[in-house]
Amino acid sequence: MSKKIFSGMRPTGKLHLGHWVGALSNWIELQKSHSCIFSIVDWHAYMGEYEQSQGIKDNILDMAIDWIACGIDPEKSILFVQSQVPEHLELAMIFGCITPLGWLERNPTYKEQLREITTRDLQTFGFLGYPVLQAADILLYKANAVPIGEDQLPHLELTREISRRFNFLYGKNVFPDCEAILTQTPRLLGLDGRKMSKSYQNAINLSDSADMVKAHVKKMFTDPKRIRLADAGHPEECNVYAYYKVFFGEKCADVYQWCTKAEKGCTDCKMILAEVLVKNLLPIQEKRQELLKNPQRIREILEEGRKKASAMARQTMAEVKEVIFK
Numbered sequence: 001m002s003k004k005i006f007s008g009m010r011p012t013g014k015l016h017l018g019h020w021v022g023a024l025s026n027w028i029e030l031q032k033s034h035s036c037i038f039s040i041v042d043w044h045a046y047m048g049e050y051e052q053s054q055g056i057k058d059n060i061l062d063m064a065i066d067w068i069a070c071g072i073d074p075e076k077s078i079l080f081v082q083s084q085v086p087e088h089l090e091l092a093m094i095f096g097c098i099t100p101l102g103w104l105e106r107n108p109t110y111k112e113q114l115r116e117i118t119t120r121d122l123q124t125f126g127f128l129g130y131p132v133l134q135a136a137d138i139l140l141y142k143a144n145a146v147p148i149g150e151d152q153l154p155h156l157e158l159t160r161e162i163s164r165r166f167n168f169l170y171g172k173n174v175f176p177d178c179e180a181i182l183t184q185t186p187r188l189l190g191l192d193g194r195k196m197s198k199s200y201q202n203a204i205n206l207s208d209s210a211d212m213v214k215a216h217v218k219k220m221f222t223d224p225k226r227i228r229l230a231d232a233g234h235p236e237e238c239n240v241y242a243y244y245k246v247f248f249g250e251k252c253a254d255v256y257q258w259c260t261k262a263e264k265g266c267t268d269c270k271m272i273l274a275e276v277l278v279k280n281l282l283p284i285q286e287k288r289q290e291l292l293k294n295p296q297r298i299r300e301i302l303e304e305g306r307k308k309a310s311a312m313a314r315q316t317m318a319e320v321k322e323v324i325f326k
Contacts, residue, residue: 002033002034002035003034003035003143003144003145003181004034004035004037004141004142004143004144004145005030005034005035005036005037005143005145005146005147005181006037006038006039006137006138006141006143006146007023007027007036007037007038007039007146007147008038008039008040008041008044008082008137009023009040009041009063010041010042010044010045010048011040011041011042011045011056011059011060011062011063012045012048012049012056012059012198013055013059013198014059014062014066014198014205014206014207015063015066015205015206015207016196016198016203016204016205016206017188017196017203017204017205017206017277018188018190018196018203019206020070020206021188021246022149022183022188023147023183024067024070024071024072025070026147026183027072027077027147028070028071028072030147030181031072031073031076031077032076034145036076036077036078037077037078037080037141037143037309038067038072038077038078038079039079039080039081039082039137039309040060040063040064040079040080040081040082040302041082041137042056042060042081042082042083043082043083043088043089043133044082044130044133044134045059047124047126047127047130047133048117048120048122048127049120050124050126051120051121060081061295061298061299062207064079064298064301064302065288065291065292065295065298066206066207066284066288067079068287068291068298068301069206069284069285069287069288069291070206070284074301074304074305078305078308078309079301079302079305080302080305080306080308080309081302081306082137084302084306085140085306085309085310085313087140087310087313087314087316087317088133088136088137088140088313089133089136090317091136091139091140091316091317091320092129092132092133092135092136094166094320094324095132095135095136095139095162095166096129096132098162098165098166098169099129099132099162099165103158103161103162104128104129104131104132105128107131107154107155107158108154109154109155110127110128110130110131131155131158131159132162134155134158134159135158135159135162135163138159138178139159139162139163139175139178139316140312140313140316140317141309141312141313141316142175142176142312142316143176143178144176144177144178144179145178145179145180145181146159146178146179146180146181147180147181147183148180148181148182148183149182149183150182152180153180156178156180159178160177160178163175163176163177163178164177170323170324170326171323172323174316174319174320174323187242187245188242188243188246189239189242190202190203191203191204191216191217191219191220191221191239192220192221193221193239204216204217204277206281206284206285206288207285207288208281210278213274213277213278213281214271214274214278217240217270217271217273217274217277218270218271218274220239220240220270221239221240222238222239222240222266222269222270223235223237223238223259223266224237225237226266229262229265230262231262232259232260232261232262233259233260233262233266234259234260235255235256235259235260238259240266240269240270240273241255241256241259243273243277244273244276247273247276247277247280248273248276255269
């Protein structure tokens with residue numbers, strides 16, 4: 001029996017190669033054999049971007065276009081916008097009533113973001129409680145699996161704790177015990193060697209033109225130990241080689257050869273990589289241009305997804321209210 005899967009992305013900017021490698025490519029495979037629900041989680045975007053929320057609306061349509069251009073199939077998967085299904089907030093409020101404050105305060109991601117993000121005020125009730133809304137997102141559809149990386153396991157464990165507490169309090173197994181589908185995300189850092197992020201301006205976007213991709217790759221950090229052209233390189237320490245391992249497949253052995261034997265310089269190596277990336281992005285961008293001609297069709301797809309998601313959400317909330325107010 002196939003699993004019911006829920007996953008989502010925040011519409012906070014353009015999608016980049018990190019999104020493709022870390023999530024979208026995996027979603028495309030999962031939809032072939034599972035019941036998949038993919039949400040554009042705009043309330044989660046608002047929690048962090050509430051001071052500058054103007055761009056969220058435009059980002060929603062852009063994200064939906066990128067998803068479909070990459071291969072997310074509306075005939076196989078449900079695509080919808082989180083805020084258009086009000087039951088997300090309703091269930092989050094109920095979960096908020098039963099979730100101990102200590103569970104949220106010990107969240108490692110919450111602590112990390114408070115420490116690292118200094119350009120926005122995240123000391124808010126909403127941001128502290130975002131894992132509660134995350135649990136509501138998943139459990140509203142009674143999803144029994146979520147594709148995540150190892151770093152996100154604490155988030156999913158909190159979802160399990162909330163569902164178990166609810167089931168225990170009301171003496172009925174309303175919600176399933178959701179499991180992780182661990183994704184082996186290849187090491188793909190930003191152009192400067194840090195985490196790929198729009199806030200760092202170190203990403204290659206899926207919608208970037210060929211010239212933009214080449215300009216970005218030209219600025220990439222390479223092997224810091226290779227000073228002269230005749231010096232042998234150290235591929236495993238080079239961010240450019242990390243990209244080759246993801247996008248060049250079996251031909252990676254050629255790259256390793258020319259790097260360690262100093263047969264090509266770093267500039268030539270980066271220009272070859274740029275061509276590889278342009279070639280990989282071309283099918284996505286061609287599909288994207290096609291979709292941009294008919295944005296109304298994208299809105300229709302999201303509306304069709306909303307109707308399907310809403311039907312499931314209403315059914316779950318009816319069951320929740322029945323056990324709460326019995």
